[in-house]
Amino acid sequence: MSLNHYLDAHFDRALQELLAFLRIPSVSARPEHAEDVRRCADFVAERLRGADVHWVEVLETAGHPVVYGERRSSRADAPTVLIYGHYDVQPVDPLNLWVSPPFEPWIAEDATLGRRVVARGASDDKGQVYCPIKAVEAHLSVHNDLPVHVKFLIEGEEEIGSPSLPAFVEQERERLAADWIALSDTAMVRPGQPTITYALRGLSYLQLNVRGPSRDVHSGVYGGAIANPLQVLCELVAALKGPDGRVAVPGFYDAVRDLDEAERARIALSAFDEAAWLAECGAPKLTGEPGFSTMERIGARPSLDLCGIWGGYTGEGAKTVLPSEAFAKLSARLVPDQQPADIAAKLRAHLEALVPDTVTLEVEVMKGGDPVLTDPNSDGVRAFSRALERAFGVPAVLARNGGSIPIAADLMRVLGAPCVFAGFGQDDDRIHSPNEKFELENFRKGIAAWAYFLEELADPPATD
Amino acid sequence: MSLNHYLDAHFDRALQELLAFLRIPSVSARPEHAEDVRRCADFVAERLRGADVHWVEVLETAGHPVVYGERRSSRADAPTVLIYGHYDVQPVDPLNLWVSPPFEPWIAEDATLGRRVVARGASDDKGQVYCPIKAVEAHLSVHNDLPVHVKFLIEGEEEIGSPSLPAFVEQERERLAADWIALSDTAMVRPGQPTITYALRGLSYLQLNVRGPSRDVHSGVYGGAIANPLQVLCELVAALKGPDGRVAVPGFYDAVRDLDEAERARIALSAFDEAAWLAECGAPKLTGEPGFSTMERIGARPSLDLCGIWGGYTGEGAKTVLPSEAFAKLSARLVPDQQPADIAAKLRAHLEALVPDTVTLEVEVMKGGDPVLTDPNSDGVRAFSRALERAFGVPAVLARNGGSIPIAADLMRVLGAPCVFAGFGQDDDRIHSPNEKFELENFRKGIAAWAYFLEELADPPATD
Numbered sequence: 001m002s003l004n005h006y007l008d009a010h011f012d013r014a015l016q017e018l019l020a021f022l023r024i025p026s027v028s029a030r031p032e033h034a035e036d037v038r039r040c041a042d043f044v045a046e047r048l049r050g051a052d053v054h055w056v057e058v059l060e061t062a063g064h065p066v067v068y069g070e071r072r073s074s075r076a077d078a079p080t081v082l083i084y085g086h087y088d089v090q091p092v093d094p095l096n097l098w099v100s101p102p103f104e105p106w107i108a109e110d111a112t113l114g115r116r117v118v119a120r121g122a123s124d125d126k127g128q129v130y131c132p133i134k135a136v137e138a139h140l141s142v143h144n145d146l147p148v149h150v151k152f153l154i155e156g157e158e159e160i161g162s163p164s165l166p167a168f169v170e171q172e173r174e175r176l177a178a179d180w181i182a183l184s185d186t187a188m189v190r191p192g193q194p195t196i197t198y199a200l201r202g203l204s205y206l207q208l209n210v211r212g213p214s215r216d217v218h219s220g221v222y223g224g225a226i227a228n229p230l231q232v233l234c235e236l237v238a239a240l241k242g243p244d245g246r247v248a249v250p251g252f253y254d255a256v257r258d259l260d261e262a263e264r265a266r267i268a269l270s271a272f273d274e275a276a277w278l279a280e281c282g283a284p285k286l287t288g289e290p291g292f293s294t295m296e297r298i299g300a301r302p303s304l305d306l307c308g309i310w311g312g313y314t315g316e317g318a319k320t321v322l323p324s325e326a327f328a329k330l331s332a333r334l335v336p337d338q339q340p341a342d343i344a345a346k347l348r349a350h351l352e353a354l355v356p357d358t359v360t361l362e363v364e365v366m367k368g369g370d371p372v373l374t375d376p377n378s379d380g381v382r383a384f385s386r387a388l389e390r391a392f393g394v395p396a397v398l399a400r401n402g403g404s405i406p407i408a409a410d411l412m413r414v415l416g417a418p419c420v421f422a423g424f425g426q427d428d429d430r431i432h433s434p435n436e437k438f439e440l441e442n443f444r445k446g447i448a449a450w451a452y453f454l455e456e457l458a459d460p461p462a463t464d
Numbered sequence: 465m466s467l468n469h470y471l472d473a474h475f476d477r478a479l480q481e482l483l484a485f486l487r488i489p490s491v492s493a494r495p496e497h498a499e500d501v502r503r504c505a506d507f508v509a510e511r512l513r514g515a516d517v518h519w520v521e522v523l524e525t526a527g528h529p530v531v532y533g534e535r536r537s538s539r540a541d542a543p544t545v546l547i548y549g550h551y552d553v554q555p556v557d558p559l560n561l562w563v564s565p566p567f568e569p570w571i572a573e574d575a576t577l578g579r580r581v582v583a584r585g586a587s588d589d590k591g592q593v594y595c596p597i598k599a600v601e602a603h604l605s606v607h608n609d610l611p612v613h614v615k616f617l618i619e620g621e622e623e624i625g626s627p628s629l630p631a632f633v634e635q636e637r638e639r640l641a642a643d644w645i646a647l648s649d650t651a652m653v654r655p656g657q658p659t660i661t662y663a664l665r666g667l668s669y670l671q672l673n674v675r676g677p678s679r680d681v682h683s684g685v686y687g688g689a690i691a692n693p694l695q696v697l698c699e700l701v702a703a704l705k706g707p708d709g710r711v712a713v714p715g716f717y718d719a720v721r722d723l724d725e726a727e728r729a730r731i732a733l734s735a736f737d738e739a740a741w742l743a744e745c746g747a748p749k750l751t752g753e754p755g756f757s758t759m760e761r762i763g764a765r766p767s768l769d770l771c772g773i774w775g776g777y778t779g780e781g782a783k784t785v786l787p788s789e790a791f792a793k794l795s796a797r798l799v800p801d802q803q804p805a806d807i808a809a810k811l812r813a814h815l816e817a818l819v820p821d822t823v824t825l826e827v828e829v830m831k832g833g834d835p836v837l838t839d840p841n842s843d844g845v846r847a848f849s850r851a852l853e854r855a856f857g858v859p860a861v862l863a864r865n866g867g868s869i870p871i872a873a874d875l876m877r878v879l880g881a882p883c884v885f886a887g888f889g890q891d892d893d894r895i896h897s898p899n900e901k902f903e904l905e906n907f908r909k910g911i912a913a914w915a916y917f918l919e920e921l922a923d924p925p926a927t928d
Contacts, residue, residue, distance in 0.1 A: 029781040091783060097679065160781055187685070201684055205782040214746025215561065218896045219795045220665055220867030221651070224767030225758045226747040230792075231705065231770055237695065238702035282678025282788075283690040287822045294689045303688030306695055307785050308776035313793060317493035317624055318669040318830040319555055320795050320868070321771050321896050324746075328694075329777060331683045331784050358751045366782040403684030404784075432682045432785050 003451050006138045011444055014134045015117070017047060018443070021087075021126050022105040022119040028064055028088035028160045037156050040087045041065045044154050047130075051137035053152065059172075061164035064088065064156030068175070071136065073146045078458055080149040082178035084411060085129030085185065086158035089121035090432045097434035108437065116437040123429035127438035128184035128446065129154060131424060135450035147458035151178060155407070158185075161205070161367030162407040169407075169414045178417050180380045180457065183408070184446060186423030189399050190273055191439070194388035194449070196381055197421035199299060199400040200408060202334035202371035204343040205307075208233065208351065209362040210326045216312065219322040226322070227358030230311050233326040236361070239354050240304055240330075240347075244290050247304045247332075249350040255337045257373075259300050267295045270397055280428045299400025302343075303333045329366075333402060340368025369406020372419070380420040383460060387452035388422060391445045422449065467915050470602045475908055478598045479581070481511060482907070485551075485590050486569040486583040492528055492552035492624045501620050504551045505529045508618050511594075515601035517616065523636075525628035528552065528620030532639070535600065537610045542922055544613040546642035548875060549593030549649065550622035553585035554896045561898035572901065580901040587893035591902035592648035592910065593618060595888065599914035611922035615642060619871070622649075625669070625831030626871040633871075633878045642881050644844045644921065647872070648910060650865050650887030654737055655903070658852035658913070660845055661885035663763060663864040664872060666798035666835035668807040669771075672697065672815065673826040674790045680776065683786040690786070691822030694775050697790040700825070703818050704768055704794075704811075708754050711768045711796075713814040719801045721837075723764050731759045734861055744892045763864025766807075767797045793830075797866060804832025833870020836883070844884040847924060851916035852886060855909045860886075886913065 001009075026040035027033040041058050048056045048069040055070040067087065092102040100106055105119035117127065132152075139146050153176060155165050169176060188195040212229040213222065242248040259267075272295050278286055288297040297303070307330065312323030332343050348363045355361040375381070376398045388396040401421070412419050424446035430436045465473075490504035491497040505522050512520045512533040519534040531551065556566040564570055569583035581591065596616075603610050617640060619629050633640060652659040676693040677686065706712040723731075736759050742750055752761040761767070771794065776787030796807050812827045819825040839845070840862045852860040865885070876883050888910035894900045 029779070029783065091777075091779060091781075093777070093779065094680070203684075203784070205784070207782075212747050215894065215897045216558070217745050218867060219767075219769045219771055220667075220797050221762065221865075221891065221895075222745055222747075223769040223795070223797050223866065224761040224765060225750060225752045225866075226742075226745060227749075227751050228769045230773050231701065234698040234701035234770070234773070235705070237698035241695065241699070278690075281681050281686055281690060283676050283686075283822065284824060285691070285822045286689060287691050287820070288689045297688040298685065301688060303683075305683045305687040305692050305786050306698070306776065307683055307783060308778045308787065309694050309698070309790070310774045310778040312770065312772035313555075313557070314772045314774040314791070315493070315555060315557065317555075318671075318793065318795075319493065319771060319896070320667070320669070322769050323772065326773070327778070329782065331687070331782075333684050333687050356751070358747065358749045360748060401685075402687065402689075403682060427685065430679065431685075432783070433679045 001142055003138050003142055004448065006142050007447055014447065015440065018117065018127060018130050019105045021130060022117070022121055023103055025103045026088045026156065027091050028157050029091050037064045037088060041067050041156055044087050047133055048152060051133055052140040053136060061168045063164035066156070066168060067152065067154040069152035071146055072149045078148045079179040080151060081180045081182055081454070081457065082151045082153055082176055082415065082417065083132045084181060084183040085154045086125050086156065087129065087154055088156040088159050090159050092120050094434060099435055115440040117440065118435055118437045120436055122436050122438035123425040124431035124436065125158070125185045127443055128424050131184055131443065131446035132450040134447040135454065138451050139454060147454045151176065158407065161369065165407050166410045169411060173414055176415055178415060181411050181415065181417050181419040182380065182384070182453070183421060184423055185405055186401050186403065186421050187425035187427055187429065188423060189270055189397060191426050192392070194392040194394065194396040195399050195423060196384055196396055197401040197423060198374045198376040198381070198398050200372040201402055201404050202338060202340055203367065203369045203404040203406055204332040204334060204340040205366045205368065206330045206344060206347060207364040207366055208236065208328045208330060209364065210359050211324065212359045213322065213324050216321045216324050219320045222322050227356060228322055229326040229359050230323055232356065232359045233328055236351055236354055237306060237328060245287060246289055247302070249346050251346045252302070252343065255339065256302060257336045259296065268293065270295060270399060277427060298402035300335060302335050302338060305331050307331050333404060334371045336371045336373045338371060340370060344368060369404050370409035372408045374419055378418050379460065380418055380457065383456035384420050384422045384453045386456045387449045390452045391449035465606055467602050467606055468912065470606050471911055478911065479904065482581065482591060482594050483569045485594060486581070486585055487567055489567045490552045490620065491555050492621050493555050501528045501552055505531050505620055508551050511597055512616060515597055516604040517600060525632045527628035530620070530632060531616065531618040533616035535610055536613045539922070542612045543643040544615060545644045545646055545921065546615045546617055546640055546879070546881070547596045548645060548647040549618045550589045550620065551593065551618055552620040552623050554623050556584050558898060563899055579904040581904065582899055582901045584900050586900050586902035587889040588895035588900065589622065589649045591907055592888050595648055595907065595910035596914040598911040599918065602915050603918060611918045615640065622871065625833065629871050630874045633874060637878055640879055642879060645875050645879065645881050645883040646844065646848065646917065647885060648887055649869055650867065650885050651889035651891055651893065652887060653734055653861060653863050655890050658856040658858065658860040659863050659887060660848055660860055661865040661887060662838045662840040662845070662862050664836040664885070665866055665868050666802060666804055667831065667833045667868040667870055668796040668798060668804040669830045669832065670794045670808060670811060671828040671830055672700065672792045672794060673828065674823050675788065676823045677786065677788050680785045680787050683784045686786050691820060692786055693790040693823050694787055696820065696823045697775070697792055700815055700818055701770060701792060709751060710753055713810050715810050716766065716807065719803065720766060721800045723760065732757065734759060734863060741891060762866035764799060766799050766802060769795050771795050797868060798835045800835045800837045802835060804834060808832060833868050834873035836872050838883055842882050843924065844882055844921065847920035848884050848886045848917045850920045851913045854916045855913035
């Protein structure tokens, strides 16, 4: 039986297993889901054992557990691939916008668009991390062997910034040693176009807490004579950007590496469908830093966005109150060679220099991650490119991605190994949003691509 | 039995009745409390009947009902006083800051500060509106008569801007006809200092809705290439004020009547304790429009305050999302001769001129009310001043108040009668805030002052 016959014959079972995976509400950010997260780790470990991975453990960390798995090839001199992924998911709010409960996955069918599974985590990252698990199972079932040595590192804290993983990786660096790191937690530039991501943005995430009067007070009795924390917060946020939309924080762009003309030309040729991308997200218009294209703005330039803001009366009607406190969550997406701690310090310094003494400001640095830039010509990238072409029938493209996988830079640094990002998501997958989905066609081809990647990495063509 | 003996002998009963009044959660802003609001109207009607007011009705409006009561004096040529008040209360959030449930009133005792009742509505306005009810009861019990004709108009929509009352007053203008309007829904300039308010600010209340992408999207995948509604909202809010803190909306100050030097001098002499006022509200520092004192800023100058703002992720942790929508509630406090509709139009025009086409902006005008300025030398003010001095033992002062009673201007205009505002609240009563309270000493003296006011209005001293 060929690999492909095996994958066809067992795809329905793979899908049923994915649905079971998606039913576990492994929301890492929410303490009330801690037991669900642990249950999800046990589920993944069980599925690795079911794939005939020999050495499987659920390992404790300072936070949620890590699932580790290892299966060696009979070829002792074969390279080792560390496959990273995460089994935790984003929170589900706003819950009222889901058309069905987020942890009751269902298959949506569309005559034109095909079949997709709808659930929180479908694309980010349960559906994607399940691809290499099924690929390894196929090799072991068909050949009773793997082309390369494989290690799995599947964590439960990616969506909260992987706080426990750096220390875990340092401590387990020998166990985790590998020639390649590979993972699927990114998207394709457009449906049907297999894509390898060679750059990811880093992250610096802050919360701003502005406090004025010791309680919410009457806006008539006090309004005009004390500062309003909401007003001050809005003024601070407004001062983060200049009139041209560029970030106005001193030094913010200092470490940004310039794009060379060759890369700009490659980005321009990537056939990114700007109009479709805009229509899909529903914003009235594109905008951004002057002098850069949309692809450059989201992949190669840093950005600064409020993720949330709140304070005062937010119910129905017209309560007249001058609130005591105002809060905002702020996310900076970074590119090489910006450093999260440096950017957080610059944001803090800028805000603290601006805040008036009529309120107090607290800046909490919540999480960070380094940007990643990999060699687009590495053997690993070339092997996955061939695998993607075999699976999808069209050549793969290389792209930058605006998202962040903060742990990727740590893994690369500690293990001293290059990384390959091959993603099977789509921009319209609504990751982090209500009604997240994953295309079944991408799931099927993703499994095949991973199976081929292990072959291609073991046996590169002589002419490659 | 003298009035005062009666009031002493029946004060405990009056207090028990007030506690029963406070137990009814008559939150007019919340549809789920509609039945409580109606029950509260019935309670007030019952208490008016218990006070021996002959003609009592609960009258329907387009919204919550109005309680009407009327009792004529045996002196046919006596003047008529229309006593206005409201039985509805503000919402209670943030509920977690209450030391006890807001609708379970309790008596706090303090060796220095005396006794006070803690509950939503204690000061605004249930405790205050109950003073004239008990004053009328005392007259009728002791004298079986009233010095003047009395009408009660106690409404259930003041805290949502009295939307139904203007039409009701127009329709019932003959029934409501009076020589004086009087009410207790304001505060004293400091504890122990009886105060008549001669000016109140008006109100223009708006909600701003900014919308960008059609759903919350990933801040990495989209950040930098589409506008963030939260950022735009903050920039719009920041543009409402200039660097000196003055409102930067074109034309905002055009209709503001200048303060004359005589009034500025009187305000300066009012012995307002600025340091105590600041300490009580807990803000780090006073601030406001340059060139004006705190008393002028809150009483005689307009102000503009955000009452609430919200959008995006507001939970724990660091969700990385670029939100679809952002909202703010905005309250402008107005002074003569600013008009609410004109100010709302100017705010809308300013915001619509500034908003970029990368988002959509919706401006909802939610409520409004005219500012009020009364004659500080009217016979009604002089009568209530004498009554206050009898009740408190110290002369009353005249003051402006920064709050708004939007319906007052309507009542004065439609009925063609002057108005007297005599308040028994204190600035530290935490109205509209958690742990609202009302001093029992003010309750007792407030009842006496109302009883004396009816006498003083009927029989002014020859020398006055």
